[in-house]
Amino acid sequence: MSLKYEHIIWDLDHTLWDFDTNSTETILELLHEFDLIEKPIMEPQKFLEDYIRINRHCWDLYQMGEMDKETLRYTRFQQAFELNGVSSESSRELSDRFCEEYVVRCPKKNALIDGAVEILDYLKAKNYKMCIMTNGFIEAQHVKMHVSGLNSYFDHVFISENLKAKKPDPKAYYAVLNALNTKVENCIMIGDSASSDIQGAVNVAMDSIHFLPDGSTETKGTHAIKELMQIKEIL
Numbered sequence: 434m435s436l437k438y439e440h441i442i443w444d445l446d447h448t449l450w451d452f453d454t455n456s457t458e459t460i461l462e463l464l465h466e467f468d469l470i471e472k473p474i475m476e477p478q479k480f481l482e483d484y485i486r487i488n489r490h491c492w493d494l495y496q497m498g499e500m501d502k503e504t505l506r507y508t509r510f511q512q513a514f515e516l517n518g519v520s521s522e523s524s525r526e527l528s529d530r531f532c533e534e535y536v537v538r539c540p541k542k543n544a545l546i547d548g549a550v551e552i553l554d555y556l557k558a559k560n561y562k563m564c565i566m567t568n569g570f571i572e573a574q575h576v577k578m579h580v581s582g583l584n585s586y587f588d589h590v591f592i593s594e595n596l597k598a599k600k601p602d603p604k605a606y607y608a609v610l611n612a613l614n615t616k617v618e619n620c621i622m623i624g625d626s627a628s629s630d631i632q633g634a635v636n637v638a639m640d641s642i643h644f645l646p647d648g649s650t651e652t653k654g655t656h657a658i659k660e661l662m663q664i665k666e667i668l
């Protein structure tokens with residue numbers, strides 16, 4: 434039976450690589466090593482929740498071109514520190530030191546989203562060609578792919594910093610189609626982000642699978658799934 438699609442274009446963070454688990458583990462280690470627990474950070478769990486919320490917001494701004502990479506890197510920690518008892522006088526310096534360690538350590542974590550390896554094995558066995566398309570940073574994404582063992586599944590890793598355009602910009606998608614030497618109808622995008630992965634696919638009329646682990650079904654994508662294994666019903 435011939436396949437409807439030839440290429441599967443995967444997002445990396447929050448879709449295959451378990452960003453929240455890996456990031457949380459790294460931050461908890463660093464809060465201890467920087468001796469920040471109890472004084473000033475009374476509730477590490479609250480700090481983590483604040484950080485996750487702020488980080489997502491900063492990434493939205495980065496993806497819209499409204500925040501640069503360097504600002505993103507320290508701002509997310511600085512704001513979370515200030516909400517958790519660190520004075521504004523010392524928060525910037527602390528954020529710089531904390532972030533420097535975080536960006537080296539976090540990509541070396543290897544937790545994957547449930548079902549990631551199983552679904553990649555399944556798709557590889559069906560001879561789909563698979564690539565990654567990510568808005569993450571070059572130095573981090575290659576380490577994540579290598580350490581987590583994801584490298585072996587993908588022919589290409591397309592990183593927005595190299596493409597000179599970020600999802601959802603059609604330029605990024607056309608650059609990928611060009612590199613794959615294929616047409617949009619031969620591809621399907623899989624990702625968790627409505628504003629980047631799915632909006633980008635919609636912008637170039639590419640089919641898509643919206644990974645929504647919270648179980649919501651509202652999407653502009655072609656399909657919505659709660660678990661990666663549901664991809665078997667589609668591909």
Ligand SMILES: [Mg+2]
Pocket residue numbers: 444445446447448624625626
């Ligand atoms: Mg993502």
